[in-house]
Amino acid sequence: MPRRIAALLLAVAMLATGVAALVQHPAAGTPKRTVDYVVIAGVAGLRWEDVDEKTTPTLWRMAERGSIGSLSVRSAAAPTCPVDGWLTLGAGNYAARDGLPVTDACPGVNVPIERPDRIGAYLPDQRATVRYNQEKQRWGAVPGALAESVRCTVAVGPGAAVAAARPFGRVDRYEPTLPAEPRDLLASCVLSIVDLGTVAGDDPAVRAAAARRADAALARLLAARPERSLVMVAGVSDTDQASRLHVAVADGPGWERGWVTSASTGRAGYLQLVDLAPTALAALGRPGPERLLIGKAATAAEGRPHDLAAAIAAPADADQEARAQRHVATWFFALLAGFQLALAVAVVPLLRRARRHGATAERPTPRRVIAAVEILLLAAALAIPAALVADAVPWWRTGHAGGVFGAVMLLALGLATAVVRFAGPYRTTLGPMGLVAAVAAVVVGADVLTGARLQLNGVAGYSALEGGRYAGIGTVGLGVTIAGTLLAAGCLAQRIRRSWRPAVIVAVGGAGVIVVGSPYLGADPVGAIALTAGVSIAAAISTGGWLTFARFAWATIAGLAVTAAFAALDLQRPAAERGSLGRFLTALADGTGGLTVHRSGAANVAALVSSPLSLLAVVAAVLVWFALLRPWGGLKRLFGIYPAVRAAMAGIAVAALIGGVLGGSALNVAGAAAALVVPMATLSALRVLDHATDRTHPPLVPPEIPWPPAPADERRPEPGAPVDTPAPADTPAPADTAASGGPAAAAPPTETPAPAATRTPAPHPGQDAPARDRSDRADAAAGNPGESATAEPKGVDVAAPAP
Secondary structure: OHHHHHHHHHHHHHHHHHHHHHOOOOOOOOOOOOOOEEEEEEEEOOOHHHOOOOOOHHHHHHHHHOEEEEEEOOOOOOOOOHHHHHHHHHHOOOOOOOOOOOOOEOOOOOOOOEOOOOOOEEOOOHHHHHHHHHHOOOOOOOOOHHHHOOOOEEEEOHHHHHHHOOOOOEEOEEEOOOOOOOHHHHHOOOEEEEEEEEOOOOOHHHHHHHHHHHHHHHHHHHHOOOOOEEEEEEOOOOOEOOOOOEEEEEEOOOOOOEEEEEOOOOOOOEEEHHHHHHHHHHHHOOOOOOOOOOOOOEEEEOOOOOOHHHHHHHHHHHHHHHHHHHHHHHHHHHHHHHHHHHHHHHHHHHHHHHHHHHHOOOOOOOHHHHHHHHHHHHHHHHHHHHHHHHOOOOHHHOOOHHHHHHHHHHHHHHHHHHHHHOOHHHHOOOHHHHHHHHHHHHHHHHHHHOOOOOOEOOOOOEOOOOOOOOOOOOHHHHHHHHHHHHHHHHHHHOOOOHHHHHHHHHHHHHHHHHHHHOOOOOOOHHHHHHHHHHHHHHHHHOOOOOOOHHHHHHHHHHHHHHHHHHHHHHHOOOHHHOOHHHHHHHHHHOOOHHHHHHHHHHHHHHHHHHOHHHHHHHHHHHHHHHHHOOOOOOHHHHHHHOHHHHHHHHHHHHHHHHHHHHHOOOOHHHHHHHHHHHHHHHHHHHHHHHHOOOOOOOOOOOOOOOOOOOOHHHOOOOOOOOOOOOOOOOOOOOOOHHHHOOHHHHOOHHHOOOOHHHOOOOOOOOOOHHHHHHHHHHHHHOOOOOOOOOOOOOOOOOOOOOO
């Protein structure tokens, strides 16, 4: 117990040190007032493919001197139609006008606007819209929160009126169209919101004409802009069911030739629609209602190419990739779930046949069949890492994006499977599991260390259109990282002395926690806490035995220590830069934590019923419970021989469930982890069951008998026969004759046929049977708690002892 306590304390020390070294992100500081006026010009449906030097010369020059980026127009509705986009802009939070479905093209901004005087306007439906977002939506948005944060607001056009209306419906200054001389109007209030029209449809000529009209209105607006003003142009919404990334341009003091970014995205060149309201307030130096605005103030980041055409190509390419990713990812995960389901059904008879063969004389499954099934299991486990690698090739730029991605992914999958198959450790029982886990963890870790470029808008990553994550490690990457890190740690720990196994799991798992939780890398504190819990459980039971109360207590202490370290460091950061853990604790402190819990619960329900990864998790659970954990399934036998692997799988289950539930993704993390773990557990179970039929010959001791055999007249007579002549005194009696009662022991040792029960079947294809026997005997002889009842060296069948 002192050694185990020391190992767990070492885990706490290592993880706390790593977190303290990497989790503290340098504070950017609170934005100070930089301008006297802010003008937000919105064009519904405007994308970067609509912007060029000839069609939109005014916007082109503005983008050339300002900062640009891709705008995600996520709202509380899907898709985000123009009225929902304008509402979200004015709320600084995900809002929607109603819950009516959109079957084709989005309707226009058909909102009743009354003008009781010649100055402002009134929206009679605004109170009902506010009530709908408060009672029916989970975000707690308050339409009009932006207008309530300033003393006076100007609105031009119906969409701008929706964004600038206060919660009770009043618009301070309103004009239906942009006047010919708008200078006085724009200077009358510190905040102006202008509706420049809509760019919709698929016809390039129609879109170009609409973009040209919006550009002409923008030229009048820029000519009349007040001094020391910030002008932002945004494509505030979609126009049909196809969600896209849109234009975001900021021009003003401090926004020269850069990329727009914000703390909500964490990636240069990406901005959310909900970020526009806090950006306007931060530029004006006005405090925003922190409980109402979910977005973060945008800033300008360096690194933009000097050539505007090359700079615009990046967000346009991101829009094309995000559009293709949504369709390809759907069928990829659906096919993966179907393939693993079919493989699970096919492998059950092999498991049962392998176990029956260990106790009967039934012929074993042909080696070629077993080898083919192992290759399929390897491919199933490596499918997600191969899909991640395939995103390094720009498949979305081709005319057949799905087919090209499939070809590239299969090529990467074939190469990865071949590397694992022909590696030296593949011949051992745990070799395939350790190799696949290491490959998966290295692929995701390398992507995170290089900026998570493969996961952004990738098939095995996350989409900027969904607005959930723009940087760091995603849901699928977290599941693969949890599974790969802990499985690799378990396989590595199994190869060393029992007393050092917890330290190995802590070292490998601690590196994974830092990669996942650091804001420089994975930027997922919830995932880091979940992985910490899995590492603690795995380290506690890696030496064998059950999860006793003492072990559970020390594992809990280790997990709570790391969680407290994350929370303390996150709470020290500015409110605008805190992660999900810090925001949740802040909400609990000010009494608004219930809304956060409600959002997480709603997200879990949505993810549970809509994601193919949930099906993967369910299929994995059914296969494990109804097949692998049965007496004939082989998994219990595997756990008995290799306790470190059992500990790793227990830690994976704990970490995946915690990460999915707390992260709002339900079973998605567990599904991604199961896609790697279950095929490898099945392959290892097949090998363990196959080795259960091995036999170890007893040591051959040369018989103490003369050679050649004694003459016939000197042999023992038959029972009851008279004895004529006793054996000579100088002739030794055969050692085995008295015990055997027959002449069989006198046969030459080289010609004695082995009994049927002592046969040794041919080793597994490509495997070294003597090496397996030595390693497994060492595990079984180690005397680990919990192993003695089930562990056995390979080559010895406890059901049929050798004579």
